Amino acid sequence: MDNQQDSIGMIEWFRASTSYINTHRGKVFVVLLSGEALADKNLSKVVYDLTLLHSLGVKLVLVHGARPQISAALENSGKNSSYHRNIRITEAECIETVTRVVGGESARLEALFSMGISNSPMQGSDVRLCRGNFVTAKPVGIHDGIDYQYTGKVRKIRATAIQQQLDQNNIVLLSNLGYSLTGEVFNLSAEEVATEASVALQADKLILMIPQAGVLDDTGSLIASLSEEDARFYADKLAKLDEESQCISRALDASLRAYSNKVHRSHLISFKENGALIRELFTRQGNGTLISSDSFENLRIATIEDVAGILKLIKPLEENGSLVERSRELLETEIDNFKIVELEDSVIACAALYPIGEEFAEIACIAIDHSFQKNGYGDRLLSSLESQAKTAGIKTIFVLTTVASHWFLGKGFVEAELSDLPEHRQELYNYQRKSKVLLKKL
Template identity: 45%
Template sequence: MLGGEAIEHENFSSIVNDIGLLHSLGIRLVVVYGARPQIDANLAEHHHEPVYHKHTRVTDAKTLELVKQAAGLLQLDITARLSMSLGNTPLQGAHINVVSGNFIIAQPLGVDDGVDYCHSGRIRRIDEDAIHRQLDSGAIVLLGPVAVSVTGESFNLTSEEVATQLAIKLKAEKMIGFCSSQGVMSDDGDIISELFPNEAQARLETLEAAGDYHSGTVRFLRGAVKACRSGVRRCHLISYQEDGALLQELFSRDGIGTQIVMESAEQIRRATINDIGGILELIRPLEQQGILVRRSREQLEMEIDKFTIIQRDNLTIACAALYPFPEEKIGEMACVAVHPDYRSSARGEVLLQRIATQAKQMGLSKLFVLTTRSIHWFQERGFAPVDIDLLPESKKQMYNYQRRSKVLMADLT
């Protein structure tokens, strides 16, 4: 979903090149464009005052002509840019077919509170089969904010409705939108990398309460919440000002913007035999540094049911194990490791909470750790140094006096 603001920006040519590259990789693309600033500029040039009702444009006959003019020029411009998007690349000379057409049938919004929206409309139906045929043929489908009705009338639609309904009807894997910022921002000014639909809805309501109804972020959030709840797995919001943002968002593990998801890309779960390779890859550097006690693959295979992992897009980014001593009602939290790229987040704390919950479910009343490097981290979370004699007897017999690990224990009751 490309708003008119993105199309006006100097980085738009780079976005078009990235779209062309995605197409060359065999990714099926439907590009939806908006024209709000271009329409407003046309209205101002013709001294025609824009009219809104409940934050929706009222499209009278004069406005419709200016909408069609703006949308038509943008369609020609985007088509031309996509046609030459692979120039100066190894794929120079490859041809991209760009197809537009009457794939969307519109209907009028009608009258609300005595206000006639005139030629402002909404989607009545989408010919998804025809769009799929074009995508199957290798074309990029390009659609804008103007659609016709069964009676042949033209209607002005919002780009977010067009993009959202297309994503739902086509059962798209992703819907991607562009805004002026790098994504949805927190109150502290940081990028929020992931939101569930209910969280995105709350953020949307906050922005609207502050008077923001038409920014790229707000328009995208409206569509993304509906799309995710209707089966689109991920909706991404990125900056049109950031060169290469589209490729970074799609091809790096953590992306660069905000994604709205039905289920998190990150899972915390009990490990299985299939996770041994990922755990070994995570803990080997720490073993080589002497931070963790070395474990062989065979030992891991025998103890895999003791492990809990956090996985992000099939990468194991954190792990920990719980070894119970039921007779003493004590458990050991061991082999705690977090991937270097994720140590500034709260993954360690999440693992600690999960291990503590498992220990309580086993009827254990205390949890201990042996550590040489993370003493303060555990103390900040309720662990206190104790004497070796308080360890379970079998663990005490195995204590490595050369390693001289500190023993810390926490009460679970």
């Protein structure tokens, strides 16, 4: 029976993932695998999951680093790295070791992707990885009188050449090595290569594999999505802490830089946790931290200045009976419960979350301007309110709706009885509207 339950659960999940599979197909994802990720025992599982993404038609550019491996090799050969402003100085006598270590790590990854043992997820995958001189480098130069020598910066990413490889169904593998016009090899930061590659390709996603489930708040809870301001706050805070935190800080810096260059969705996902990548990309609840344009650009908590815009947006929907009427006074009192999407100074979408007790919260007044419907704004607002509720420890969200029940059913809500709601909310139920009750466990 348990086995049957498991298999039904699996079938349901597989079916539910269809929309994600369709959304991701043909998209370009740049994925950073830091040296720490390459050293982790979960690496082979991450490779399985990347192979799965490739099989589903995602165009992958992988960028690997080798920071801890380089440090260990230099130490073994008695050459201690010196740092200035937290950046390694790669002396002339070290660049050979760096090249050897990074080349070895690239080859190891290639080997993992070439596995095809029967009864493993790699069987029949036939993945082709492609490496080349796709990254042109330049020296960091001399700062404060310190010459960084063979530590470099990205000068150019050959985006067209990479795109050609992707179009031929190859996975492109980049590393933290770049080649200069003078024919020298430079040691780069893998985070910078990943960011610049995502910008040059205008990738659909930048995925940064990190040693933690995502960015955690002060209570240790996972933050599902971050605004630009909060991402900066955490990047600065984590930069001052231990090595693991610094790794996350570098990932946040990379996502912020990608964002300011129009790569609007970066995910920070654990490389330690089995299947974290799949959960983040193929389930609604996700499993990592998303830094996206939704949280940056125009989806934000409403303020009293937005009341007029919200009233204008909801008036026609109140008139046709889709929404319950709200007076200006009521809206002003409850404005803190609202989130809006703003476009060129107009409110084009809104939704509200009303916590009821410690366990429940009601989603209400979700409305998208008619000319902006079917653009995913409803979905983004609902996701944002859901993660807000989750962070607040809410266990169940519910909605009362007369016309949009199918939309909510598509978002994982299920039909429920009035008696499933908190008593206080049952008493306020308007029997004339005959709204359907839908709820969702978080």
